[in-house]
Amino acid sequence: MTYLKVFLTGGLLCVIGEALILKTKLTPARILVLYITAGVILSAAGLYGPIVRFGAAGATVPLTGFGHLLAQGTISAVQEKGLLGAFTGGMQAAAGGIAAAVFFGFLTAVCFKPRPKDT
Amino acid sequence: MGKHRIGEHTIAFPNRPRILSSAAVVGPKEGRGPLSTAFDFVLEDALYGQKSYEQAEHAIFQEACERCLKKANVPKERVQALLGGDLLNQIMAASLAARELSVPFLGLYGACSTMAESLILGSMLVDGGYASPVLCAAGSHYCTAERQYRFPLEYGNQRTMAAQWTVTGTGACLLGDEGNYLARTEMATVGQVVDMGIRDANNMGACMAPAAADTLKRHFLDTGRKPKDYDQIITGDLGRVGSEILTELMEESGFPLRESQYMDCGLCVFDPKDDVHAGASGCGCSASVLSAMILPRLHTGEWKRVLFMATGALLSPTTSQQGETIPGVAHAVVLEGGDEA
Amino acid sequence: MQQKADHNQARERYMELVKRLTPKSKLGQGCLRAFWVGGGICMLGQAIADAGHRWLGLASADASAFASITLIFLTALLTGIGVFDKIARYAGAGTVVPITGFANAMVSPAMEFKPEGWVLGTGARLFTIAGPVLVYGISASVIVGILYYFIRW
Numbered sequence: 001m002t003y004l005k006v007f008l009t010g011g012l013l014c015v016i017g018e019a020l021i022l023k024t025k026l027t028p029a030r031i032l033v034l035y036i037t038a039g040v041i042l043s044a045a046g047l048y049g050p051i052v053r054f055g056a057a058g059a060t061v062p063l064t065g066f067g068h069l070l071a072q073g074t075i076s077a078v079q080e081k082g083l084l085g086a087f088t089g090g091m092q093a094a095a096g097g098i099a100a101a102v103f104f105g106f107l108t109a110v111c112f113k114p115r116p117k118d119t
Numbered sequence: 120m121g122k123h124r125i126g127e128h129t130i131a132f133p134n135r136p137r138i139l140s141s142a143a144v145v146g147p148k149e150g151r152g153p154l155s156t157a158f159d160f161v162l163e164d165a166l167y168g169q170k171s172y173e174q175a176e177h178a179i180f181q182e183a184c185e186r187c188l189k190k191a192n193v194p195k196e197r198v199q200a201l202l203g204g205d206l207l208n209q210i211m212a213a214s215l216a217a218r219e220l221s222v223p224f225l226g227l228y229g230a231c232s233t234m235a236e237s238l239i240l241g242s243m244l245v246d247g248g249y250a251s252p253v254l255c256a257a258g259s260h261y262c263t264a265e266r267q268y269r270f271p272l273e274y275g276n277q278r279t280m281a282a283q284w285t286v287t288g289t290g291a292c293l294l295g296d297e298g299n300y301l302a303r304t305e306m307a308t309v310g311q312v313v314d315m316g317i318r319d320a321n322n323m324g325a326c327m328a329p330a331a332a333d334t335l336k337r338h339f340l341d342t343g344r345k346p347k348d349y350d351q352i353i354t355g356d357l358g359r360v361g362s363e364i365l366t367e368l369m370e371e372s373g374f375p376l377r378e379s380q381y382m383d384c385g386l387c388v389f390d391p392k393d394d395v396h397a398g399a400s401g402c403g404c405s406a407s408v409l410s411a412m413i414l415p416r417l418h419t420g421e422w423k424r425v426l427f428m429a430t431g432a433l434l435s436p437t438t439s440q441q442g443e444t445i446p447g448v449a450h451a452v453v454l455e456g457g458d459e460a
Numbered sequence: 461m462q463q464k465a466d467h468n469q470a471r472e473r474y475m476e477l478v479k480r481l482t483p484k485s486k487l488g489q490g491c492l493r494a495f496w497v498g499g500g501i502c503m504l505g506q507a508i509a510d511a512g513h514r515w516l517g518l519a520s521a522d523a524s525a526f527a528s529i530t531l532i533f534l535t536a537l538l539t540g541i542g543v544f545d546k547i548a549r550y551a552g553a554g555t556v557v558p559i560t561g562f563a564n565a566m567v568s569p570a571m572e573f574k575p576e577g578w579v580l581g582t583g584a585r586l587f588t589i590a591g592p593v594l595v596y597g598i599s600a601s602v603i604v605g606i607l608y609y610f611i612r613w
Contacts, residue, residue, distance in 0.1 A: 006506045007499035010558065014498025015491045017553030021277070022485050028276060028556045029589050032565065035557060036597035044604040046613075057506035058499070060524050061531065061558045063593070070601035078605050086605025090598055096525035097532065097559060098594065101566040102586065104536035109570040109582045112540035114272035116148075116165045116262050116287075171575035271572030273539045274589065275548020275555050275564050277490075280483035315474040325478040363481045397483075 002056060009055025013062040032063055039067020044075070069093045123246075126341025128334075129308045135455070136245035137300035139252060139293045140191035141410035144183040146261065146287030149399075149407065152389045157411035158288075159186050165262055165287050172262035173207060176287075180205065180258040181216040183289035187254065187410075191293045198222040198293075199250035202237040204229065205258045205402055206285070208267065212258055222254070230431030231327075231356050232310075233257035234290060234406040235450035238427075241294045242304040242452070251296040257429075258289030259401030268320065268436055281322040283358045283400035286388055290406025292414070302417040305424070305453040308341065310334035312433065314446035320439055323400055324361020324385075327430040330447035331357060332368035334428060338451050339374045346379035350422040353413060355405035355429035355449075356385035358398035384408035405429040417456045427452045490552050497547070497554030505531055505558070528559050535563035540571070565590040 017035065020026050026034070042048040048068045052059040059065050073093025077085025091098070123130050142159045150161030160182065167175040180203070188195055201220065204227035205212040217224035229236040237255035244250040262272060264285040270276050294304070313330040331354055339345060346352060346369075357365055362383040369376045384405045385398035409427060416422045428451035439445065509527040512518040518526055538544040544564055548555040555561055566586055573585035587594070 003503050003506060006502050009499075010502025010505075011495040011499030014494040014554045014557045017498075017557040018490045018494035019487065021553055021556075022487050022490055028553075028561065029565070029592065031553065031556055032561060032590070032593045033596045036593050037600050040597060040600035040604060044608070055502075057509055057524070057527060058502040061502045061505040061527070062498070063557060063559065063562055066528075066559065066562070067597055067600070070597055071604050074601045074605035075608050078608050083606070083609045086602050086609060089605060090601030094597075097528045097562075100529040100532040101563050101590070104533055104563070105566040105570040105586050106582065108536045108540040108567045109574050109586075112542075112571055113574070114262075114568070114571045115542045116146075116272060173575075266572055270589070271568035273542060273545050273564075273571055274568035275539075275545045275561070277485075277549055277552045280485055316471045317475075317478065322478070322482060325482065329474065360478075360482050364477060367477060367481070 005054055006056050006058035009051065009058030010061060013059070013064060035063035036067040039064030040071045043068040043071035066094060066097060125306065126337075128311070128337045129306055129341035131306045132242050132246040132304050134246045134296065135303040135305055136242040136294050136296060137298065138302045138304070138414060138454075139193070139295045139298055139300055140187050141290065141292045141301060141414045142183050142186035142190060143290045143407035143410035144179050144186065144288060145403070145407050148393060149286055149288050149388055151393070153387055154408065154411045157415065158407065159183075165260070172260055173211060176205065176207065176212040176258060176260035176263050177215040179260070179287070180212045180256065180289045181219050183258065183291040184216060184220060184254055184256055187256070187291040187293050191252070193252055193293060195220050195222055198252055198254050200225060200241070200244060201254045201256070202227055202241050203254070203256035204233040204237070206230065206264050206267070212260070213256070229448060229450070230433050231400055231402050231404065232429040232431030232448050232450050233402045234409060235355070235427065235429035235452050238292065238294070238304060238452045239307040239309060239450055242307065245294050245296050251294070253294045254291060255294060256289055256291035257402035257406040259285050259287070259403040261285045261287045264401060268434065278396055279321045280396055281319075281324065281360045282396050283323055283356065283385060283398050284389065284395040285401035286399045286403040286407060288403035288407040290403060290408070290410040292410065301414040302454045302456060305455050306342065307453065308334055308338040308451040310449040310451070312446045312448050314444050316444045318439070318442070318444050320434055320445065322360060323356075323432045324358040324397060325364060326432040326434070326445040327447035327449065328357055328361045328364035328368060331361070331365050331428060331430045331449040332372060334449040334451050335369060336372045336374060338426070346374055346376055349379050349424055349426045351380045351382060351425040352376060353425055353427050354383045356398070356400040357383050357430055358385040358400060360397050361430070362386070387412065413454070417454055420456050423456045425454050427454055493550055494552050494554035497551035498557055501531070501555070501558045501560055531559050532563040535560040536567045539564050539567040562590055562593060565593070
C-alpha cells in the first residue's frame with residue numbers, strides 16, 4: 001500500500017513537470033529551479049509535510065522534496081540556534097545530496113568520456 | 120553598380136568558374152544514411168582518434184580538403200585561397216585546418232549557409248582572375264554543436280519534434296578556371312538577413328525559411344527565371360518543418376516550387392529510421408550533400424541546371440539568452456552540368 | 461508608422477504559419493511515460509530507504525538521505541556509461557523531476573567539459589545546469605529562515 005502511494009505521488013509530480021515542459025516554454029533546467037523553489041515555499045507554508053506523510057519517497061525523491069528538506073532544516077535550525085540557523089540549517093539537511101552529486105559528478109568525469117548517441 | 124550584376128541581389132559569372140573536384144568526409148551516423156556510399160570517407164567514430172570533438176572537427180575538415188585536392192590532382196602548394204568556415208566559436212575547425220594546410224585563408228561565418236557563401240566568393244575570385252584554384256569548404260560536428268548551442272552529450276533531454284540533428288562532416292570543392300570539371304557556377308544571389316521574430320532555437324527551419332523564400336524570390340525577379348527553369352531547386356538544411364514552410368511561402372509569392380523539383384539536403388543525410396525528428400542541419404549538411412549527390416548528378420548530366428541555396432540561422436547562445444530573435448540568411452548559387460552535359 | 465504595423469502583421473501571420481506546420485509533441489504519451497518512470501524511480505527510492513532502515517538500522521531522515529545518495533550514484537553511473545540520456549529521452553520529466561534529474565545535470569557537464577581541464581573544465585562547469593537549482597533553493601531557504609526567525613508562524 002505504501003508503495004502504491006509512493007508511485008502515485010511521485011508519478012503525479014512528474015506528470016505536472018512533463019505538462020509544464022510540453023505546454024509552456026519552460027526548459028528542464030527551469031523546471032528544476034521551479035520545483036526546488038516551490039518545494040521550499042510549500043514546505044515553509046506547511047503544505048508539503050502532509051504530502052510527504054502520504055507519499056513518503058514519492059514526495060521526497062522529486063526535487064520538491066529537496067526543497068522541503070532545505071526549508072525544514074532551516075526552520076529547525078532557527079529554532080535551535082536563532083538567526084544563524086537560517087544560514088546553516090538548509091545546507092546541513094541537504095548536505096548528503098549535494099555532496100553526493102558533486103563527488104559522483106567528479107568521479108564520473110574521471111572515469112568516463114561522453115559519447116554521441118548513434119541510435 | 121558592378122558590371123557583373125543582374126538586378127539588385129544577383130551576380131553573373133561570365134567565365135563560369137569550374138568546380139574541378141569535391142570531397143565529403145562524414146561521421147558514422149551520416150554514413151548509415153541514404154548517401155552512405157557516395158561519401159568519400161566515413162569515420163568509424165565521431166572522435167576520429169582525437170583528444171576532443173573540436174580536434175575531430177578540425178581533422179575532418181582537413182581530411183575533406185586534402186581528399187578534394189587529391190581528386191583534382193592539385194598539390195596544396197598551388198591552392199591560392201581557402202575559403203571556409205564552420206560552427207565553432209571563432210571558426211576554429213577551419214582555422215586549424217588552414218594552419219595545417221598552410222594555404223592563404225579567408226575564414227567565413229554564415230552559419231549553415233557557409234558552403235554557398237564560400238562558393239559565391241570563390242567563384243568571384245576565380246572569375247575575376249584573382250585566384251585559381253580556390254578551395255571552398257564548410258563543416259560541422261554534432262558533438263561540438265551540441266555542447267556549444269545546447270547541452271552536454273550525456274545530459275538527459277527530450278528533443279522537440281521540430282529539432283534537427285547537426286551533421287558531423289565536411290564538404291569541400293575546388294574551384295578553378297581550367298581543366299576537367301564536375302559543374303560550373305553560372306550566377307549567384309546573395310541573400311539578405313531576414314528575421315520574422317522566431318525565438319525558438321529548436322525550430323531552426325522556421326528561423327531560416329523566410330530568408331530562403333526572400334532569396335528565392337529575389338533570384339527569380341532579378342533573373343526573370345521561373346522555378347521550372349531549374350531541374351532541381353535545393354535548399355541547405357531547412358529540414359521537414361522549414362521546407363514545408365518554404366513551400367507555402369513560395370506558393371504565396373507567385374513562384375510555386377511545385378513547378379520544379381524541390382529537395383532539402385537536411386532530408387537526405389540521415390536514415391529515416393534514425394530518430395532525428397525534423398532532419399539534418401549544420402554547415403556540413405549542405406556541403407556534404409553538394410559533394411556526394413548534387414555535383415555527381417550534374418556531372419553525369421542527370422541534372423542540367425540546379426539552384427543550390429544553403430540556409431543559415433544566425434544564432435548565438437548569448438543573444439538568444441538575452442531574448443534576441445533568430446535571424447536567417449540564405450545564399451543561392453546556380454550550378455550547371457559538367458563535361459558530358 | 462504604417463510600415464511598422466505592416467511588418468508586425470507579417471510577423472504575426474508568419475507565427476501562425478509556423479504554429480500550423482510545426483508538429484506537436486504528444487502530451488498524453490509524454491505524461492504517461494513521465495508518470496510510470498517517475499513513479500518507478502520514487503518506488504526504487506522507497507525500497508532503498510526501507511532497506512537502509514531494516515538492514516543498516518538508519519533512522520527515517522538518514523534512510524531518506526541514503527536513498528537520495530544511492531539514486532544519485534546510480535544516475536552518475538548510468539550517465540557515465542551513456543545510458544541515462546536514452547532513458548531520459550523516453551521519460552522526459554519522469555527523470556528530470558526526481559533527484560536523478562539534478563544528479564544528471566551535475567554529472568553530464570562534468571564529463572563534457574573534461575577536455576577543457578580539471579579546474580576550469582570539469583570543476584567549474586559542473587554547476588552550469590544544476591548551479592541555479594542550488595542558488596534558488598538555498599536562497600529561498602535562507603529567506604524562509606530569516607522570516608521564520610522574526611515571525612515564527
